[in-house]
Amino acid sequence: MENQAYDELARVEDTHWYHESRRRLLEYYLDSVKDALPSCAQILDVGCGTGGMLNVLEKYGDITGLEISEYALSLLLKKHPSAKIKIGSANDLDNIFKGQAFDLATFFNVLYHKWIADDVQVLKKAADIVKPGGFIVLNEPAYGFLYRDNDKICFGARRYTKTGIRDILTKAGFRIVKITYFNSLSFLPLVAITALQRSGLIRFKSASNELRRPHRVVNELLKFIMSCELAIIKIFGSMPFGVSVFVLAEKVS
Numbered sequence: 001m002e003n004q005a006y007d008e009l010a011r012v013e014d015t016h017w018y019h020e021s022r023r024r025l026l027e028y029y030l031d032s033v034k035d036a037l038p039s040c041a042q043i044l045d046v047g048c049g050t051g052g053m054l055n056v057l058e059k060y061g062d063i064t065g066l067e068i069s070e071y072a073l074s075l076l077l078k079k080h081p082s083a084k085i086k087i088g089s090a091n092d093l094d095n096i097f098k099g100q101a102f103d104l105a106t107f108f109n110v111l112y113h114k115w116i117a118d119d120v121q122v123l124k125k126a127a128d129i130v131k132p133g134g135f136i137v138l139n140e141p142a143y144g145f146l147y148r149d150n151d152k153i154c155f156g157a158r159r160y161t162k163t164g165i166r167d168i169l170t171k172a173g174f175r176i177v178k179i180t181y182f183n184s185l186s187f188l189p190l191v192a193i194t195a196l197q198r199s200g201l202i203r204f205k206s207a208s209n210e211l212r213r214p215h216r217v218v219n220e221l222l223k224f225i226m227s228c229e230l231a232i233i234k235i236f237g238s239m240p241f242g243v244s245v246f247v248l249a250e251k252v253s
């Protein structure tokens, strides 16, 4: 990713409605398996970026962040000076963490990235370093038909469906515990933006076009709407559509 995309991420991730809602969903997922995690769980956040999920993850254990971009890590360290981080690629998970075992591995918008050579292989390597009965959480962009300028700017190579994620996690040795589409709010606007971009009517050249935080009042309103989505997920188990897939899976013993 370009440095400008990391700058934008670092600037908005603590307060932006999307990031805030994603943290609430993560908390809901992790609370549901809290009793199965040891009191100081060993957690690996793969592709931790500028550290937007660390504040939630640290409630559940001791985190190690893995990130390929030195620039992203420099921004992360400004916000979390004592974070435990490693520079390296998810493609080498097996070598980097040889002999180590984690209770939880997380990938937030990482597997879709073009710097991931083979997503199934990376998940297999993740399975090798997650303890039997341990967990993995993935949050990845949904639906190939939503592939647009922002994916290119953020170096996205692929998008997923619930079925696709279920298949690759199962192949890698995980059992799905919870899975849902997430961020239904953005679905129709992004269908429209994608159609306009594909027809050549608009072009986004910078990550800030989509990552930008809206006005404070709008941001609060969108957070409220997303809290309604979370309530639906809690009651019905999943959303039928959304622009991301969010999944919690258990490593099969």
Ligand SMILES: C[S@@+](CC[C@H](N)C(=O)[O-])C[C@H]1O[C@@H](n2cnc3c(N)ncnc32)[C@H](O)[C@@H]1O
Pocket (backbone or CB within 6 Å): 001, 013, 046, 047, 048, 049, 050, 051, 052, 053, 066, 067, 068, 069, 072, 088, 089, 090, 091, 107, 108, 109, 110, 113, 114, 115, 116, 117, 154
């Ligand atoms: C869209 S950002 C998401 C950052 C963070 N996980 C979040 O959700 O806020 C994708 C991150 O994955 C990192 N990344 C991409 N490919 C990687 C790889 N092969 N190994 C490690 N990190 C990678 C990028 O550098 C970037 O920080």
